Amino acid sequence: MDVANQINASHANVNQEQRQFEQKHFIEEVGLLFEMVGLPRMAGRVFGWLLISNPPYQSPGELAAVLQASKGSISTMTRLLVQIGLIERISLPGQRRDYFRIKLDAWSELTKQRMAQITAFRRLAERGLELLHDEEPNLRRRLEEMRDMHAFCERELPLMIERWEQQRLHSQ
Amino acid sequence: MDVANQINASHANVNQEQRQFEQKHFIEEVGLLFEMVGLPRMAGRVFGWLLISNPPYQSPGELAAVLQASKGSISTMTRLLVQIGLIERISLPGQRRDYFRIKLDAWSELTKQRMAQITAFRRLAERGLELLHDEEPNLRRRLEEMRDMHAFCERELPLMIERWEQQRLHSQ
DNA sequence: TAGAATGTTTAGTAAATACTGAACTCAGCA
DNA sequence: TGCTGAGTTCAGTATTTACTAAACATTCTA
Incomplete structure (x- = not known):
């Protein structure tokens, strides 16, 4: 060498x-x-x-x-x-x-996984609202907020994943 | 009694x-x-x-x-x-x-918080791509996927929160 | 200014968790 | 049928984390 x-x-x-x-x-x-x-x-x-x-x-x-x-x-x-x-x-x-x-689709999998948690939070909010069913509205608001936000995410996140997968197919 | x-x-x-x-x-x-x-x-x-x-x-x-x-x-x-x-x-x-x-805005706060993690993942993917800068495309793909998905979420999630807050204002 | 009531910091403990190393299982081969 | 080599399971350890309890700090009251 x-x-x-x-x-x-x-x-x-x-x-x-x-x-x-x-x-x-x-x-x-x-x-x-x-x-x-x-x-x-x-x-x-x-x-x-x-x-x-x-x-x-x-x-x-x-x-x-x-x-x-x-x-x-x-x-x-x-x-x-x-x-x-x-x-x-x-x-x-x-x-x-x-x-x-x-x-390859690890990340959309992960997001789908998180959906289960979001559903759990939404359900818990509903259970809480049952507990407060005869209370005044302003006491119920915090739980309604929690329920509505998670319900919103339950609708929106799948759409978002869909948009992502659409876009991915396009660019390939 | x-x-x-x-x-x-x-x-x-x-x-x-x-x-x-x-x-x-x-x-x-x-x-x-x-x-x-x-x-x-x-x-x-x-x-x-x-x-x-x-x-x-x-x-x-x-x-x-x-x-x-x-x-x-x-x-x-x-x-x-x-x-x-x-x-x-x-x-x-x-x-x-x-x-x-x-x-009251606990939940959108939490989502904003998660944005930091998403950014961290996107940055890490970019660092990984630097490591593989002279490798063939199919080796780079998994990291590009990771980067693109997180960049996508970085764009979409704030819009989603905005839509949520808009909708909330409307219903009140 | 001392005293009481409330909240925070911190040192220590108990429990959960990540990780190791050894025993065990299974597949191929002499 | 043993032997080798790879992988999984499992028991044990070591570290981390959650939580407690007691000392300390702070602020109002007497």
Whole structure:
């Protein structure tokens, strides 16, 4: 190996390390963001790596190695992420191992998921109004507000998702 | 007290107890729902009681008594709820004590709050795309999807809140 | 200015949760 | 039929979080 090649190799190494550093940073940030929305940090790390990995599908073993986590943790987190619709399990033809990858419609899935919570809030407001059924209107207002706002979202959010999916189809 | 009055009083007592039972049930349900969206259960209890209490404003002491919680816990939870915009502190004229009550626009506040998270997700997607800047398009697609969906929500949600507030003004 | 009543801060505890590591299961192969 | 290699389940640990209780601060009253 001549000097020029050595330098090139050394540069390549620096770039490689720099790249890995940035990847790890990215993964940690996704982890923190997931924690912010009430999901386990490790689920965020798995998701984060699947967002930037090459190839875009990864086996549980690869995930455990890259994220330096136990196989058990990976198993739990992939199950969770599949359950909430953010990733999916795929089996490539001619290979016995299973892989995981980001679901392309992950985000509209997530919004649909949130609809259940909104419905729960609307129902709770209605139960509260039953409790106050013989009270004066201004005591009932706060609960009516809560009910109406959530009913509004229950109507509007599906329309919004529809508009999004329409727009996506168009641009492709 | 004659027999008829005794019976009436007894009935009233039963109703009173029934009512309190239903109130406590309601409070607990709000607590559980709050836990579901990643907030402390006690914050949900405070919010739940403020939804059905009469009068609609309550002092920290009253909250502690009704919810059978420590003053410290109430203090922390009211601070949290004020911070995320679900309740507000009011001081009635001629009274030194402060009270808390549900903010009437609590729900649009909450949606605005979520905008920050959506922006964070969009920014993260953009950072990811920088990491993959020289990769092939199909590797970049998952991140573009994430970026575009969140950018879409950043545009649409404020419009939705606006429509809601418009509609609310109309119906009042 | 002392005293009482109310609310906040903080140190400590109890409970929930995330994560690990080992045992177990299952599929392919010698 | 054992053996290897990958993945899941589960029991245990360690960390975080929610909550309490007591000390402290503040403001009105005597």
